[in-house]
Amino acid sequence: MMPLLPTSLVGSYAQPDWLLDRSKLAKRFPPRVRANELWRVDPQWLQEAQDDATRLAILDQELAGLDIVTDGEIRRESYSNRFATELDGVDLDNPGTALDRSGHPNPVPRVTGKIRRRNSVEVRDLQFLKANTKKPVKMTVPGPFTMSQQAQNDFYKSEEEMALDYAAAVNAEIKDLFAAGADVVQIDEPYMQARPEKARLYGAKALERALEGVKGTTAVHICFGYAAIIHERPNGYSFLPEFANTSVKQVSIETAQSKLDTSILKSLPDKTIILGVLDLSTHEVETPQMVAERIERALPYVDVKRLVIAPDCGLKYLPREVAFGKMKAMADGARIVREKQA
Numbered sequence: 001m002m003p004l005l006p007t008s009l010v011g012s013y014a015q016p017d018w019l020l021d022r023s024k025l026a027k028r029f030p031p032r033v034r035a036n037e038l039w040r041v042d043p044q045w046l047q048e049a050q051d052d053a054t055r056l057a058i059l060d061q062e063l064a065g066l067d068i069v070t071d072g073e074i075r076r077e078s079y080s081n082r083f084a085t086e087l088d089g090v091d092l093d094n095p096g097t098a099l100d101r102s103g104h105p106n107p108v109p110r111v112t113g114k115i116r117r118r119n120s121v122e123v124r125d126l127q128f129l130k131a132n133t134k135k136p137v138k139m140t141v142p143g144p145f146t147m148s149q150q151a152q153n154d155f156y157k158s159e160e161e162m163a164l165d166y167a168a169a170v171n172a173e174i175k176d177l178f179a180a181g182a183d184v185v186q187i188d189e190p191y192m193q194a195r196p197e198k199a200r201l202y203g204a205k206a207l208e209r210a211l212e213g214v215k216g217t218t219a220v221h222i223c224f225g226y227a228a229i230i231h232e233r234p235n236g237y238s239f240l241p242e243f244a245n246t247s248v249k250q251v252s253i254e255t256a257q258s259k260l261d262t263s264i265l266k267s268l269p270d271k272t273i274i275l276g277v278l279d280l281s282t283h284e285v286e287t288p289q290m291v292a293e294r295i296e297r298a299l300p301y302v303d304v305k306r307l308v309i310a311p312d313c314g315l316k317y318l319p320r321e322v323a324f325g326k327m328k329a330m331a332d333g334a335r336i337v338r339e340k341q342a
Contacts, residue, residue: 096152291333
């Protein structure tokens with residue numbers, strides 16, 4: 001039985017320095033193509049090292065008191081590139097270029113053929129996660145619209161056509177993850193916020209294609225970008241009420257750093273809200289009371305039973321001790337509000 005105000009990561013946790021060169025990661029935009037140079041471990045030992053680091057990420061979440069556990073995305077160089085580079089139709093040896101959400105060019109997958117998923121990408125990750133925790137588990141997959149914006153299209157007649165094929169690949173992956181025992185599958189779609197006009201034209205359609213025939217608790221994460229890279233925050237979302245008309249069950253938003261006007265939550269009356277309450281732009285660890293106050297800002301606009309408590313975004317870029325401290329404060333803050341509501 002899930003408690004009131006259950007807590008969970010959005011997806012990523014801080015990877016150990018002995019596993020990944022975090023200083024290199026911090027100096028670049030999130031990789032869209034493979035970035036094997038970031039790993040500190042010899043390729044023949046890399047999977048074993050990633051498994052060990054994933055166990056530590058799971059243990060940290062349990063020690064902090066989280067209710068829903070992820071694998072911390074420990075095996076990923078970024079939230080999207082591990083899945084996007086495993087698809088057919090992509091020339092990995094000759095990457096393309098696309099503008100990142102900051103407006104800077106970034107190497108990206110170059111699409112030269114029809115996008116197809118040849119095999120499951122994350123099922124083993126899920127099986128490993130489930131074997132190492134008894135708590136409910138969540139897996140994350142990159143969204144089809146976001147992947148279409150992080151690619152150079154040298155094949156399709158339109159971006160929409162490409163996005164729909166990405167959606168078919170995501171759809172197959174989500175179904176496999178639920179079949180393997182996932183409790184929640186989250187689709188990461190930050191570019192719906194970054195490029196709302198295109199998102200309205202075909203992004204929501206691609207999301208629906210990704211969810212077609214899916215049975216299980218699905219979430220979509222929409223954000224303003226990693227705080228370590230995108231420093232300025234708007235005071236509101238450019239694409240959010242549109243999710244009310246989609247079949248996704250949960251919508252993950254950030255409210256802490258942006259000090260979001262939470263009245264916008266009234267526009268999603270039938271969705272569970274994954275409420276971001278940790279400011280990832282600072283290494284200052286919130287107090288549980290600060291977290292509780294951020295949760296309570298949402299209560300006038302959304303029933304407490306429709307809230308899941310989370311960080312604003314992934315914890316990937318934070319020092320490990322800061323990531324753990326914030327995560328524990330989040331669980332303790334949720335407990336304060338939970339006890340008030342009892």
